Amino acid sequence: MTPTLTTRDLDLRHLWHGNAQHLGLENRPPLEMVAADGVWIEDSEGRRYLDAMAGLWCVNVGYGRREIVDAVAAQMTRMPYYPLTQSHTPGAQLAARVAEMLPGELSRIFFTNSGSEAVETALKIARQSQRKRFPGQNRYKIIARHRGYHGFTLGAVACTGQAARKAAFEPVLPGVLHVAPPDAYRCNFCKTQPGCSLACADEFDRVIRMEGPETVAAVILEPVIGGGGVFPAPGGYLESIRATCTRHGVLMIVDEVITGFGRTGKLFGSDHAGIKPDIMTMAKGLTSGYLPLGATAVTPEVFQAFQGGDSEKFVQVSTFGGHPASCAAGLANLDILMRERLWENAASVGPYLMDRLRAIDSRWIGEIRGRGLMMGIELVADRATREPLAEPEVIARMMAIRRAGVLVGRNNDTLSGHGNILTISPPLILTEAQAGIISDAVAGALR
Ligand SMILES: Cc1ncc(COP(=O)(O)O)c(C=O)c1O
Structure with missing residues (x-):
């Protein structure tokens, strides 16, 4: 009789863990x-x-929230799946609920499965909408920051400012430039000055001007860099970048995949600065991880670029993005977040x-x-x-x-x-x- 294999046996034989060297993993199993x-x-x-x-x-x-489990079970029983090529109640309700909570004018929501996909979606929306807004220009470049993290897919990893995460896969998405993060502890700009001069925020303006604003679609940044080592935006930083973007017609994509839904002490990281992003990406706290879900939100002005002929629609479909069970989890999760x-x-x-x-x-x-x-x-x-x-x-x-x-x-x-x-x-x-x-x-x- 073959012995029953344990989870560890099965894991070591068949599972492939991300960011883990499998050679010798049996000596340091997850x-x-x-x-x-x-x-x-x-x-x-x-x-x-x-x-x-x-x-x-x-x-x-937190774990063990029965009401999320019950909401998901009820949705799965009623209708386990249908894509958002048509519509369903949890999808429409969650879009409305998220829109109510978001800062500024953000009010139109595209659902995905993950934060990485939310970022990919944001990059595509930025390029397509900027072509409509500035006919005759080719605004494709994205400015991001070293040490920032935006996901693992080829566009999101290109925006990620962490060399070790992309070296093995390059070339990734072309046209992404990186500027220095707000790292007060190791700041090159401020080490010769008494305090923070926000020179790192000015870098966005300098790079946009050097590249030519007519080539730049968007900037992307986290209000607090997370996985790269936790670097909060200093006072005035996000406001300054917001003003730079507006001045140059560049879209401001704020990646709130970690900072969204309460993590930083306000509903969104952007709320600390009172800024109005043009595009926002979310995931994680949207369902608290009970089921996978990502979202990209845009303002009416950005959404307007997709109104018109067939060639102006946003050509992207996701089989599972906005899954009804995930949206039901999101609704129950946001009920808890808001109630408590x-x-x-x-x-x-x-x-x-x-x-x-x-x-x-x-x-x-x-x-x-x-x-x-x-x-x-x-x-x-x-x-x-x-x-x-x-x-x-x-x-x-x-x-x-x-x-x-x-x-x-x-x-x-x-x-x-x-x-x-x-x-x-x-x-x-x-x-x-x-x-x-x-x-x-x-x-x-x-x-
Ligand atoms: C700021 C930020 N953006 C995007 C992502 C990618 O999200 P996911 O892992 O769900 O693809 C992450 C993941 O940690 C993140 O922290």
Whole structure:
């Protein structure tokens, strides 16, 4: 009789994990997760962890929300699937609900399956609409930032400013340029000045002028760079880029895949600056990860470019984008977010956690930064020179935090030698007591 294969056996034989070297994986197998509730996740050996990454920056309302499960089951029973080539109630209702919440004029929603697809959609919308708006010009270029992350597909990865994520696949989408991120800790512009001059925001203006505005379709940026190492936009930065875009007829795509739906202490990251994006991308917190769903929102002005003859429609169809069950999950998820006003909890427990982390006395902590419940801890080998802590050391610290029962993330595959930032992005239901568990685990591993 053949022995029954365990999940680990099957995994090691057949599963292909992203961003993982499989050679020798049997000696460092991935955690096998089996159950979850609130901020807690449990592995197959019965160990419980406080999930301080909310999965992958996404389980905003926390695990175990029965009302999302029930809404999905009801939708699946009524009608498990139909594409948005026609219409269905959860799709239309969710589009309306999201439109109500979005900043500025954003009011028209295209649903996809993921954040990467939401970004691809935004890039295509930007190019096509700019050709209509500026006949005779060829506005195809996109300006993004080093260290930013926008997804894994060839357009989104081209916008991603992390060399290690694209080197093996180049050439990726041509026409994408990158400028410096707002990284106050390692800023080249400000190191000779007393404070932040927003010179990194001015770079957008300079590059657009140098390239010729008539060649630039859009800029794309995250209000707080997430996976690249958590770099919040400083005060005045997004406002300045908004003004630059308007001046040059360039569309501003704000990628709120992580920052959307409460993570930073307001409903959207853009809300901190009061800016009005032309296009916004979303995913993650839209369903809190209960089912896959991404979305791209545009203003009436952008949408207007697609009104007219057949050649002016947006030629893109997605079999599963806007799946009725995902939209039902999104509606139930947003009910919880709004009813419990979870962004307010992020705005209060976030700073509490930040204070606790900043109180840790460790020679390895170079900088702790973030916004709401989204934080990065930059680890250094030497606080005076700011030399990044070597990756094996960073991983060892992360594992020590894990042994203390808390899961944090790390900015891997960003920039060679700079995989030194631990990331924290827990469910937005986090209590102060649970924030204490995170900071105690970090303190224990970094002291
Ligand atoms: C800002 C941002 N944009 C896009 C993406 C891509 O989303 P997905 O992994 O759902 O394709 C991510 C994923 O982490 C992200 O953080």
